[in-house]
Amino acid sequence: MRIVRKDPKLLQxxxxxxxxxxxxxxxxxxxxxxxxxxxxxxxxxxxxxxxxSLNYPHEAGIGVEENWSILLDKYKIKTTKTTQELAAETQxxxxxxxxxxxxxxxxxxxxxILKNEGxxxxxxxxxxxxxxxKIFNKFDIERYFQAVTTxxxxxxxxxxxxxxxxxxxxxxxxxxxxxxxxxxxxxIKGARLxxxxxxxxxxxxxxxxxxxxxxxxxDNYLETKEII
Numbered sequence: 001m002r003i004v005r006k007d008p009k010l011l012q013x014x015x016x017x018x019x020x021x022x023x024x025x026x027x028x029x030x031x032x033x034x035x036x037x038x039x040x041x042x043x044x045x046x047x048x049x050x051x052x053s054l055n056y057p058h059e060a061g062i063g064v065e066e067n068w069s070i071l072l073d074k075y076k077i078k079t080t081k082t083t084q085e086l087a088a089e090t091q092x093x094x095x096x097x098x099x100x101x102x103x104x105x106x107x108x109x110x111x112x113i114l115k116n117e118g119x120x121x122x123x124x125x126x127x128x129x130x131x132x133x134k135i136f137n138k139f140d141i142e143r144y145f146q147a148v149t150t151x152x153x154x155x156x157x158x159x160x161x162x163x164x165x166x167x168x169x170x171x172x173x174x175x176x177x178x179x180x181x182x183x184x185x186x187x188i189k190g191a192r193l194x195x196x197x198x199x200x201x202x203x204x205x206x207x208x209x210x211x212x213x214x215x216x217x218x219d220n221y222l223e224t225k226e227i228i
Contacts, residue, residue, distance in 0.1 A: 019197065020177040022114055023167050026125040026135065028060055028183035029201045033094075033101040040093035041067070044086060050075045061184025063126040063157040064090050091131060098134055103141075104201065106221030111144045122147040122167040124180070126157050126187075147171045159186040161194035168194070188214050 028034050038056040045052055058067040065087035071077070072086075079086075114121060121144055125132060129150045136142040147170035149163050156162055168175050180191035183201045188211060191198045200214030208217050 019179040021120045021171045021173040023122040023124050023164060023178055023180045025182045025187050026123060027127060029181050030104060030107055031101055032104050034203055036097040036101055037094055040090045043093045044089045048077050048079055050077060061126055061158045061186035063151050066157055098138060103139055104220055110221040120146045120171045122171050124149045124163045124167045126151050159189035161190045164191050164194040164196060185210055
């Protein structure tokens with residue numbers, strides 16, 4: 001499989017790996033929604049009496065409920081609410097913001113090319129099925145995925161490799177035949193632990209430094225031009 005791209009790194013990725021499956025994270029990777037999730041967490045934190053200046057008070061990739069375990073300890077929050085309840089509040093706030101969420105540039109074109117080349121495509125998200133369903137309904141992208149794995153199916157979330165191993169099994173491919181597209185440190189680590197190649201999808205130049213463990217780092221999917 002060879003693809004002509006503006007970015008020579010992506011040309012090297014596709015020509016050098018000969019992958020049979022592409023596994024995508026959802027939030028921040030397929031979607032440009034980092035700001036929306038950051039705002040959702042901030043709104044719930046404010047209701048708990050905590051004001052933060054950070055745009056992204058949470059850690060990407062590990063799951064909403066898992067983040068609340070960290071945030072409660074980090075800010076010494078006293079509350080009778082469980083992490084599950086706080087996660088539900090956060091998801092409610094995020095759902096209100098879904099109208100503002102967009103797909104990352106070039107994603108649809110890229111997955112069309114992959115499908116035409118016979119590459120099977122999976123979704124491996126630390127999010128819940130209910131949120132995945134809302135995203136599928138908004139963007140009509142469910143048809144692109146031959147397998148979907150959400151946090152409900154996991155014993156441990158990212159950076160544990162379980163989600164990627166499960167998705168590869170569903171796609172009926174070997175781990176070494178997979179390339180994982182991820183925007184989070186946890187996701188990159190989990191995919192590498194699963195024995196898969198990784199593409200870091202960065203939201204900006206500064207964030208690229210966090211994804212340094214990825215095999216290749218890209219800004220978006222616009223580099224794809226044509227199959228030769």
